[in-house]
Amino acid sequence: xSILLKRFLFWGLxxxxxxxSIVIYTSGTENDxxxxxITEESKAGKLLFQEYNCISCHQIYGLGGYMGPDLxxxxxxxxxxxxxxxxxxxxxxQRMPNFHLSENDVNALTxxxxxxxxxxxxxxxxxxxxFDGTIMQKANL
Amino acid sequence: MKKEIGIVFIFLSIxxxxxxxxxxxxxxxxxxxxxxxDVIPFFKNRPLHVSLVVSWIFLSAMGGIYYYLPKYxxxxxxxxxxxxxxxxxxxxxxxxxxTSYMMGKFGGRxxxxxxxxxxxxxxxxxxLFGINYFKTVLKKIGQWPVYLWMWATGICFFLFTxxxxxxWVFPYFRNNLIRDLTVQWKAGGALVGSWNMLVYGTALxxxxxxxxxxxxxxxxxxxxxYLLGLTNLMFGWAHHIYIVPTAPWIRYLSYxxxxxxxxxxxxxxxxWKSSLEQAKKDYYFLPFRFLxxxxxxxxxxxxxxxxxxxxxxxxxxxxxxxTVAHAMGSAIGINTMILLASVLFIISDVTKxxxxxxxxxxxxxxxxxxxxxxxxxxxxxxxxGAEKGMLVxxxxxxxxxxxxxxxxxxxxxxxxxxxxxxxxxLTTVPxxxxxxxxxxxx
Numbered sequence: 001x002s003i004l005l006k007r008f009l010f011w012g013l014x015x016x017x018x019x020x021s022i023v024i025y026t027s028g029t030e031n032d033x034x035x036x037x038i039t040e041e042s043k044a045g046k047l048l049f050q051e052y053n054c055i056s057c058h059q060i061y062g063l064g065g066y067m068g069p070d071l072x073x074x075x076x077x078x079x080x081x082x083x084x085x086x087x088x089x090x091x092x093x094q095r096m097p098n099f100h101l102s103e104n105d106v107n108a109l110t111x112x113x114x115x116x117x118x119x120x121x122x123x124x125x126x127x128x129x130x131f132d133g134t135i136m137q138k139a140n141l
Numbered sequence: 142m143k144k145e146i147g148i149v150f151i152f153l154s155i156x157x158x159x160x161x162x163x164x165x166x167x168x169x170x171x172x173x174x175x176x177x178x179d180v181i182p183f184f185k186n187r188p189l190h191v192s193l194v195v196s197w198i199f200l201s202a203m204g205g206i207y208y209y210l211p212k213y214x215x216x217x218x219x220x221x222x223x224x225x226x227x228x229x230x231x232x233x234x235x236x237x238x239x240t241s242y243m244m245g246k247f248g249g250r251x252x253x254x255x256x257x258x259x260x261x262x263x264x265x266x267x268x269l270f271g272i273n274y275f276k277t278v279l280k281k282i283g284q285w286p287v288y289l290w291m292w293a294t295g296i297c298f299f300l301f302t303x304x305x306x307x308x309w310v311f312p313y314f315r316n317n318l319i320r321d322l323t324v325q326w327k328a329g330g331a332l333v334g335s336w337n338m339l340v341y342g343t344a345l346x347x348x349x350x351x352x353x354x355x356x357x358x359x360x361x362x363x364x365x366x367y368l369l370g371l372t373n374l375m376f377g378w379a380h381h382i383y384i385v386p387t388a389p390w391i392r393y394l395s396y397x398x399x400x401x402x403x404x405x406x407x408x409x410x411x412x413w414k415s416s417l418e419q420a421k422k423d424y425y426f427l428p429f430r431f432l433x434x435x436x437x438x439x440x441x442x443x444x445x446x447x448x449x450x451x452x453x454x455x456x457x458x459x460x461x462x463x464t465v466a467h468a469m470g471s472a473i474g475i476n477t478m479i480l481l482a483s484v485l486f487i488i489s490d491v492t493k494x495x496x497x498x499x500x501x502x503x504x505x506x507x508x509x510x511x512x513x514x515x516x517x518x519x520x521x522x523x524x525x526g527a528e529k530g531m532l533v534x535x536x537x538x539x540x541x542x543x544x545x546x547x548x549x550x551x552x553x554x555x556x557x558x559x560x561x562x563x564x565x566x567l568t569t570v571p572x573x574x575x576x577x578x579x580x581x582x583x
Contacts, residue, residue: 006364009368010368010371013368013371013372013375016375016376017375017376020375020376021305021327024323024324024327025308025314025320025324028323028387029317029319029320029323029324029387030320031319031386032317032318032319032320033386034318035317038316038317043312043315043316046315046316049249050247050248050249050250051246051247051249052184052247052249053184053188053247053249053254054249055249055250055251056183056184056187056188056249056254057183057184059460060318060322061322061382061384061385061460062384062459062460063251063322063326063381063382063460064251065187066172066460066461066462066465067172067183068540069540070460094175094176095175097182097184115318116318119318119319119386120319120384120385120386121384122384122460123384123459123460123533123534124384124456125533125534125536127456129453130453134452134453135383135452135453135455135456137384137386
């Protein structure tokens with residue numbers, strides 16, 4: 001293969017990558033269905049969620065550790081909800097540590113989970129498989 | 142005598158591997174036996190495990206590069222001093238990271254679970270490595286073998302993806318969850334891609350050295366592997382986030398880009414194996430074995446990887462232990478096997494220390510124990526994951542009931558992990574002893 005073609009392929013890929021990155025940083029991820037639920041409290045909650053490494057045991061959108069349940073929709077799931085989530089965060093369980101959080105922190109974490117809940121569904125339980133192997137998501141029942 | 146700086150990296154890398162396996166084994170038991178070894182709870186063990194085994198991959202690949210460039214590529218290191226600063230910086234930062242985990246201080250992001258401030262020295266250490274690498278290899282005249290490109294790409298993309306992984310410190314990225322997750326996993330995918338560049342480049346290098354001619358790393362096939370690997374690294378990450386509600390094209394792009402890179406690497410190893418004379422296979426018996434094992438794991442992982450990148454399969458497997466099987470299969474089966482081949486190659490080279498028969502046998506037992514345990518490990522994870530995936534979507538059982546159902550598989554998985562740990566311990570202790578002897582020699 002000629003050097004010229006190799007160069008063309010290489011720089012072509014790099015250029016596409018740069019364009020792709022910029023689009024992903026901006027318009028590709030602009031649409032946040034739950035924007036209205038972002039509050040100062042939920043923003044603080046997100047940082048607490050990272051500080052206590054909740055993700056080592058829990059998942060958001062299936063991403064994270066597997067010791068505890070996926071938290072994406074804990075707020076809206078049947079039989080669960082805000083108070084339910086709060087009680088876990090406040091006191092832990094046999095497997096989940098009690099972090100001895102202040103009431104403010106518990107509220108912030110819950111408020112973050114309330115925002116996460118409105119962004120979408122995980123796990124997706126209601127979907128249709130299309131002929132090409134892709135998925136059409138529907139609202140969870 | 143000035144010691145080979147590469148060997149110091151190898152020494153630290155093996156230590157990090159063994160420590161990382163230790164914490165990993167403990168975490169897997171904490172998973173199934175709540176309260177097990179409570180001195181270090183699970184949420185501290187898991188990041189210890191991840192950070193240490195990631196260091197194994199990076200340190201052993203870097204050690205190889207520092208060793209191979211002057212010795213085999215005719216390229217004396219630009220600055221030995223800079224390499225010494227690099228290793229100290231890496232080592233001290235490593236200790237700080239371990240300390241912060243033990244104290245329960247986290248950054249709480251997958252792969253990089255330490256407080257964000259410690260990312261700065263990590264970044265600087267990579268810049269030093271990058272400067273040293275480029276200042277060294279840019280002196281090379283004539284066509285570069287593909288591994289020099291791969292290492293260069295691995296370093297550049299590491300710096301890029303590491304920066305990208307920290308974009309969350311800006312509220313613009315952090316506050317919108319969809320953007321945050323998408324950018325995070327874009328970076329995560331490229332991170333794995335960049336270490337694969339370092340590791341697969343090492344595989345090509347070791348194959349070339351064993352064979353004794355340069356054709357392997359200058360072939361057309363090797364070039365295509367590089368190009369596809371690069372494409373994959375840049376665009377093939379979105380299977381992590383299929384269910385995150387991003388713009389749909391982001392998902393389709395990734396689905397379109399398959400795992401062709403691995404297919405080609407597998408073909409290269411296969412061609413190389415069939416073209417190698419028996420005498421060389423015998424002489425380089427240990428590295429050879431590990432490279433061939435990696436080829437088998439490439440094949441098994443390829444099947445799994447292709448399957449889970451199909452959205453209709455991914456919807457069941459995402460967020461289950463099948464993802465872990467995929468990650469562990471590639472990190473241990475492919476990356477670790479290749480890096481062990483490189484480590485064994487370097488050690489017999491530098492120490493002129495012929496492993497005595499007992500040691501060879503220990504390594505052989507370790508080799509088999511690791512591979513057989515890894516196979517069981519993956520099988521149990523796949524079964525546990527498949528069962529969890531089905532049960533979650535069927536939506537009839539609670540989380541606790543599901544976990545109870547898959548518990549027997551997870552117990553078996555934890556024991557298979559002990560097998561891997563023991564196997565790798567047997568494999569790495571003889572080389573570790575050789576390295577220590579070498580480093581202590583006046």
